[in-house]
Amino acid sequence: MTGSALSGIMPHLPALQVVVPLLSAPICFLLRRGLVSWAFATVISWAAFATALLLLQAVLTDGTIRYEIGGWAAPWGIEYVIDATNAIVLVIVAGIGAVVMPYARRSVAAEVPANQHSLYYTAYLLCLAGLLGVSITGDAFNVFVFLEITSLSSYILISAGAGMDRRALTAAYNYLVLGTVGATFFVIGVGLLYMVTGTLNIIDLSARVPALQDNRTIHVAFAFIVVGMGLKLALFPLHTWLPNAYTYAPSTSTAFLAATATKVSVYVLMRFLFVVFAPTYGFMALTLNYVLLPLALIAMVAATIAAIYQYNLKRLLAFSSVAQLGYMVLGIAYGSVQGLTATLLHLFNHALMKGALFLAVGCIMLRVGDVTMLGVRGLGRQMPWTMAAFVVGGLSLIGVPLTVGFISKWYLVTAALSDGRWPIAAVILASSLLAVIYVWKVVEAAYFKEPPAGRVVREAPLSMLVPTWILVLANVGFGINAEFTVDVAQTAAMGLLGIVP
Amino acid sequence: MLELFLAKYNYWIVILLMMIGLYVVVARGNLVKKIIGLNVFQTSVFVMYISLGKVAGGTAPVLTGKNELFSNPLPHVLILTAIVVGVATTALGLAIVVRVREAYGTIEDDEIEEIERQDMAGDLEGRRR
Incomplete structure (x- = not known):
């Protein structure tokens, strides 16, 4: 019975991936009670994660899946297209959602006013649906619609921190x-692309746009899309919204958004750059080399230096995120299979590190109520598990071997060296060394300074420690055995560049 | 020059509106005015989409059975969605402005910045509110 039910559902997994969280958002709102909404949102998150894993498995065995929404054929209807690239993005988004939700109950209860809980989880489900929708859809305008669903709900998730801090x-x-x-x-x-090509379907666009590489309208469309997505993914110098948003949002929102929202924007940028525009020469190809590459390098160094001077841990990690997004854009700017492999690897790996780090900071927020350098003093002994999680996450951020951070850096450096661009490899290593400083500052405060006199702090509750440590262990696990992630990233990168393996 | 303007006057209007909108967003310190600027900016995009779907001499795309020339309805439908998005953004933006007013007692950018600078100084002294 279950077998036949499952085989009946299987062909519709792409639709269910988005529709289930989307429709459960209003239901979550109607549930009213905070705890019930939380339980419901958790179940939905895990269902979405299971769906994403099934889709990844299906894509890896059978290749690209194309699903027509409502049975309307592709150029007229909207279709969902899932290949290795977005299957992995779906797994990141849904996986982080599934890990963060069990954590959310205690953290949200402490940081968000009680009468807003069910609204908070409603916004979370909408955000999840939007992020999954952006990743899965094969229609350019549909990307915009889901992007806005994501954005509107994430503004709410961030402003929910107003109970703690009006900023x-x-x-x-x-x-x-x-x-x-x-x-x-x-x-x-997207409108300009439609004006020239008469289609919004990404596969159709990818067939028509490369032939129009010298068309001025296409150039303008390219510029608008790159700058627009640059704003969304917080590419330096368009990152100014990010530090404050991550600092003052509730810990759960920060952990979820930092690990997913910017990653999805990076994915959209990759999809448009390499599948739709696929520039080989001229203005668009030069943009990669002379605009994205320098900006990525500046982001890596400048944001890391900014992070060193931060006093608030959340803001420190936010600046570090801007630097890490620089690494991702760097891989994109290479435009080679190795570069894109590194970007996709870092997409996955950075979600694991920043997820773990922000969850650890959320634990500190719950128990100490202060996530500044002053607040973490002496926590090494008072909250050993939380701080150990932070240290492992920090090591991963630096790129120490046996963590996922090392894998990302290794592939980024290899990609740089394979083109003979050793100065870039040097910048990558330099910014990693700078990262040591800000991680060390926290370690020093936590382990070598005395806690403020008279402060009694307990270790964070299990419901928050377990999700944190799941991500920490994933950092180590995928760091030791990277074969699977590297394989998927390589397949995805070749798929994006249209290279048949 | 004038011919270039007249032949594609709709796009010139789009550019003009777009620049006015962006200018208001950047230059105005009042949070409500910024939202209005954002609205003008979004409206310029609506106009762009709608005008690119227009076919010269075409009528509204209603199936009457007669052999008529239609305008392309797809951009219009897309913009219906974008208008909904715009309304939602405006509503949320104004809702946040109301909360800002409650929390800070002002909706002027520079005054909020001054208050936040004091908040930040308070943080640095290690005082917790």
Whole structure:
């Protein structure tokens, strides 16, 4: 019975991946009670994670899946297209959601006013649905719609921190303004593409656009899409919304958004750059080399230096995120199979590290209520498990061997060296060394300074420690045995560049 | 020059609106005015989409059975979605502005910045509110 039910559902997995979280959002709202909403959202997150894993498995065995929504054929209807690239993005998004939700109950209860809990989980489910939708869809305009669902719900997830600190409101407002400008830029680009090609389907676009490489309208569309997605993914110098948003949002929102939202934007940028535009020469190809590459390098160094001077741990990690996004854009700027493999690997790996780190910081927030350098003093002994998680996450961020960070850096450096660009490899190593400083600052405060006199702090509850440690162990696990992730990333990179293995 | 303007006047209007909108977003310090600027900016995109779907001499795409020339309805439908998105963004933006007013007592950018600078100084002294 279950077997036949499952085989009946299997062909519709692509639709269910998005529809289930999307429809459960209003149901979650109607549940009203915070705890019930939380339980419901957790179940839905795990269902979405299971769906994503099944889709990844199906893609890896049978190749690209194309699913027509509502049975309308592709150029007229919207289709969902899942290949190795977005299957892995789906797994990242749904996986982080599934890990963060069990953690959310205690953390949200402490940081968000009780009457907003069920609304908070509703916004979370909408955000999850939006992120999954952006990743899965094969229609350019549909990307915009899901992008805006994601953005609107993430503004809410960020402003929910207003109960703790009013600056969450201005952070959410600034993100709203810049996010809307970014998304509107993107939709202008899509409109211009439609003007020239008469299609919105990404596969059709990829067949028609490369032939029009010298068309001025295509150039303008390209510029709008790159800048729009640059805003969304917080590419230096368009990252100004990010530090405040991550600092003042509730810990759960920060962990979820830091590990997923910017990653999905990186994915969209990759999809448009290499599948739709696929530039081989001229203005668009030069943009990679002379715009994205320098910006990525500046982000890696400047944001890391900015992180060193931060006093608030969340803000420190936010600046480090800007630097890490620089690594991802660097891989994109190479435009080679190795570069894209490194980007995709780092997409996955960075979600694991930043997820683990922000969850650990959330534990500190719950028990100490202060995530500044002052607050973490002496926590090495008072919250040993939380701080150990932070240390392992930090080591991964630096790129120490046996962690996922090392794998990403290794592939980025190899990609740089294979083109003979050793100065870039040197910058990567330099920014990794700078990362040692900010991780060390936290370690020093936690392990070598005395806690403030009279402060009694207990270890974080298990419901929060376990999710944190799941991500920490994933950092180590995928760091020791990277074969699977590297394989998937390589397949995905070749798929993006249209190279048949 | 004038011919270039007249032949593609709709796009010139789009560019003009877009620049006005962006200018208001950047230059105005009042949070509500910024939202209005954002609206003008988004409206310019609506106009762009709608005008690119227009076919010269075409009528509204209603199936009457007669052999008529239609405008392309797809961009119009897309923009219906974008308008909904725009309304949602405006609503959320204004809702946040209301909360900002409650929390800070002002909706002027520079005054909020001044208050936040004091908040930040408070953080650095290690005082917790």
